């Protein structure tokens with residue numbers, strides 16, 4: 001039987017815009033093609049007339065946007081004959097690296113901060129057969145060690161300093177433009193290493209690129225793979241808005257942060273790897289950086305789940321928390337279209353979710369009377 005419409009991942013879908021060859025063996029788990037969900041109940045809470053969409057990247061195969069970059073990074077590592085990959089991670093990159101390495105039949109080494117990654121992510125890396133190396137340090141320590149060890153050990157780094165990662169991740173912007181028929185006015189993202197905000201800017205810029213006349217320095221990464229090089233162009237690009245957790249906000253402090261802290265462990269990063277690129281994005285797009293407190297982040301995570309039925313991990317909710325504040329204040333203009341990336345699934349971090357939930361859990365005897373009473377007592 002043949003399946004004419006079968007979706008087989010983002011490299012196949014965007015093959016002409018990615019650095020792969022006809023005979024490249026593609027390592028894919030069907031990543032990408034995630035839902036762009038229009039929020040129905042939250043926009044009115046801002047008191048402003050705006051369209052808010054969330055790009056639910058938690059629905060990628062390993063539950064985060066990392067899969068977009070990992071399919072490219074592992075595909076290219078295999079093409080180059082690599083036997084092993086390595087990364088430092090706050091959790092999601094390690095889960096994704098482990099999965100794609102398993103799929104490719106190579107080894108993944110993952111360095112994670114001891115005790116500071118969410119349980120779901122640890123479970124994934126362990127089940128997917130990665131060599132899990134817990135370090136008594138944070139992500140930034142892990143990243144430094146990975147860079148050092150890769151100078152001599154036969155391993156390919158698959159953190160976002162690997163340029164193929166950003167190439168894969170830029171496809172999220174392609175999907176958004178294709179679905180909306182244009183680029184949004186604002187694109188809001190949580191920022192850690194700032195790889196993802198950089199990748200989105202590359203994607204939007206390639207869509208806006210006229211006749212191969214790259215509209216941004218970032219676009220030159222594409223090395224001629226621009227979607228519309230020599231063709232039509234959507235012209236417009238969004239303002240890119242990056243939100244950080246207050247305890248881990250080097251872009252707000254204007255310098256690296258040595259002891260980052262936040263409940264949003266995914267973005268507990270003080271030395272962003274894409275520092276210069278992110279400032280370029282900021283300048284070129286006319287966007288800005290801002291910070292959210294842990295309380296604001298958790299409140300947005302809960303609001304999204306309660307009001308829209310969309311469950312994301314804490315770090316992901318940073319984009320919505322910041323966007324709502326900036327919409328209310330008018331910094332994000334009325335009548336605009338806003339996309340917030342939800343970078344990871346809520347099930348990644350069940351402990352934080354349960355700890356902050358105030359939902360009543362009704363305990364009763366197993367009889368009809370008590371079930372009826374529980375329903376009547378709790379009808380809205």
Ligand code: F0G
Nearest residue numbers: 089090092093192193194195196343344
């Ligand atoms: N959101 C989530 C859920 C993440 O896991 C990350 C990064 C980010 C946002 C920030 O993206 O670094 O491109 O600015 N997680 C990495 C990891 C660091 O190891 O999983 P960024």
